[in-house]
């Protein structure tokens with residue numbers, strides 16, 4: 001009986017640690033997204049700015065934010081945004097999409113990129129946080 005209780009406690013502890021690590025990733029990603037805010041909006045009511053709004057990015061085809069005037073390079077890149085594609089792109093946007101009009105040097109720090117994806121990918125196409 002004692003053993004069982006200990007096992008249950010362990011599971012609880014590990015779960016709590018994992019979820020707080022995730023919350024931290026999202027919070028750090030939100031801070032990192034400040035680098036994008038000049039040009040991109042995300043969340044409920046997000047509008048296109050210099051760059052397209054980024055809601056529902058996970059699974060979204062490149063160049064498809066409604067009413068945004070993309071470069072041909074972006075539109076024709078054939079990318080469907082997902083974790084791997086995003087991480088490669090944000091490291092060096094001009095290498096991933098030569099000719100893109102996104103004037104951003106990129107983020108090199110893997111940890112920051114992971115956090116940024118945790119933040120960006122949580123929004124559905126209506127800008128709501130996915131459950």
Ligand code: HEC
Pocket residue numbers: 032033035036037038039040050051052054057061062063064065069070071072073074075081090099100101102103104107116120
């Ligand atoms: C100086 C303005 C600027 C900054 C800063 C910027 N972007 Fe962009 N971004 C753009 C523009 C403009 C485009 C459209 C590119 C095109 O059409 O060639 C774009 C396109 C994108 C796309 C492709 C969207 C699609 O619908 O295909 C993603 C993803 C993206 N940006 C993510 C980010 C993230 C994440 C950051 C912050 C780390 C960021 N951008 C910072 C201007 C910017």
